[in-house]
Amino acid sequence: MTVLGIESSCDECSAAIVRNGTDILSLRTITQTQIHARFDGVVPEVASRAHVEAVMPVVRDAIDHAGIAMDTIELVAATSQPGLSGSLTVGLSFAKAFAFSRGIPFVAVDHMLAHTYAPCLVEDLVYPYLILLVSGGHTLIGITHGAEDLEVLGTTIDDACGEAFDKVGNYLGLDYPGGPRIDALARQGDSRAYRFPVPKLNNANQRYDLSYSGLKTAVIHQRHRFHDTRYGETKENIAASFQKAAVDMLLNRLYNAVSDTGITRVAAGGGVAANSYLRSALESDRKLQVTIPPIELCMDNGAMVAGLGYHHYLRYGKSSLDTGVRARVSAFRYGGE
Numbered sequence: 509m510t511v512l513g514i515e516s517s518c519d520e521c522s523a524a525i526v527r528n529g530t531d532i533l534s535l536r537t538i539t540q541t542q543i544h545a546r547f548d549g550v551v552p553e554v555a556s557r558a559h560v561e562a563v564m565p566v567v568r569d570a571i572d573h574a575g576i577a578m579d580t581i582e583l584v585a586a587t588s589q590p591g592l593s594g595s596l597t598v599g600l601s602f603a604k605a606f607a608f609s610r611g612i613p614f615v616a617v618d619h620m621l622a623h624t625y626a627p628c629l630v631e632d633l634v635y636p637y638l639i640l641l642v643s644g645g646h647t648l649i650g651i652t653h654g655a656e657d658l659e660v661l662g663t664t665i666d667d668a669c670g671e672a673f674d675k676v677g678n679y680l681g682l683d684y685p686g687g688p689r690i691d692a693l694a695r696q697g698d699s700r701a702y703r704f705p706v707p708k709l710n711n712a713n714q715r716y717d718l719s720y721s722g723l724k725t726a727v728i729h730q731r732h733r734f735h736d737t738r739y740g741e742t743k744e745n746i747a748a749s750f751q752k753a754a755v756d757m758l759l760n761r762l763y764n765a766v767s768d769t770g771i772t773r774v775a776a777g778g779g780v781a782a783n784s785y786l787r788s789a790l791e792s793d794r795k796l797q798v799t800i801p802p803i804e805l806c807m808d809n810g811a812m813v814a815g816l817g818y819h820h821y822l823r824y825g826k827s828s829l830d831t832g833v834r835a836r837v838s839a840f841r842y843g844g845e
């Protein structure tokens with residue numbers, strides 16, 4: 509089955525053609541990073557206007573690049589939740605109109621579940637696996653039991669991990685988004701220069717939760733308190749020390765999940781999964797079977813939407829054209845409808 513997937517929940521307008529859930533014929537993404545850079549973050553109203561301009565060209569480009577005729581598309585999938593309401597509305601409305609006008613079914617999918625499905629686009633993963641989902645908007649550790657069955661173990665209790673990277677990047681005078689720039693700077697720094705504090709989340713029911721606001725404040729407002737004077741107070745050292753603290757926190761919570769559940773298959777997604785320190789720490793651990801998709805599948809993309817949409821359609825059939833967007837979804841035990 510040939511599926512068109514459309515993703516527009518935040519600042520990426522993306523379309524893909526995927527066959528039978530895993531065979532990616534094309535993936536095209538127009539990112540708005542440049543547009544939002546001067547505001548140091550995503551501006552929702554600006555994002556939805558940019559999606560209006562991008563959605564038609566990006567879908568056309570995906571179809572052209574797949575080398576298929578438009579009338580061979582059999583299903584349209586789009587993200588309906590969670591995300592920015594205006595941005596979601598653009599992609600979802602376009603998908604519904606496309607499906608209705610061509611007389612083909614449409615399915616609405618959940619953005620978080622689509623991220624958890626993304627590793628299945630590159631590997632035939634056996635369920636269950638642990639998922640670490642880290643981006644500018646989400647920070648989540650969970651167990652993926654099936655294509656649309658996510659058991660959330662923990663989330664951030666305040667800021668998202670990528671957001672902390674971006675705020676610290678801004679403080680260091682780096683261009684938005686700060687994550688990739690901190691990653692590059694950290695390679696020239698020494699992570700022993702600052703011993704930033706680890707959040708106290710020691711309750712039994714918080715073994716998988718994360719917190720980034722304390723770390724962010726420590727770096728931006730109190731970094732001298734944590735400085736080891738044997739090392740220079742350079743941007744490189746700040747970047748390396750912050751990155752190590754931020755990623756070690758993720759690894760610590762993930763290892764709690766590995767030891768408590770006994771599940772050693774681990775997949776990662778979201779923009780922060782591009783981080784070189786996180787990737788090498790996970791990939792060098794021989795006790796784990798690790799799948800981290802290439803960066804374009806870690807970030808928001810239409811292929812994960814098309815892939816999950818296919819499975820959703822097989823299991824539940826088409827969605828109603830009345831399906832609306834939902835900005836927020838209660839975070840626990842996702843699954844089915």
Ligand code: KG4
Pocket residue numbers: 518642643644645646669670671673674685686687688691778779780781782783784806807808
């Ligand atoms: O998944 P994504 O493209 O968009 C959403 O936020 O949904 O993730 C973007 C986030 C930004 O916060 C960015 O700074 C971060 O991912 N990021 C990184 C790296 N590359 C992107 N963070 C750390 N290291 C990187 N190499």
Ligand code: ZN
Pocket residue numbers: 619623643645778807808
């Ligand atoms: Zn996302």
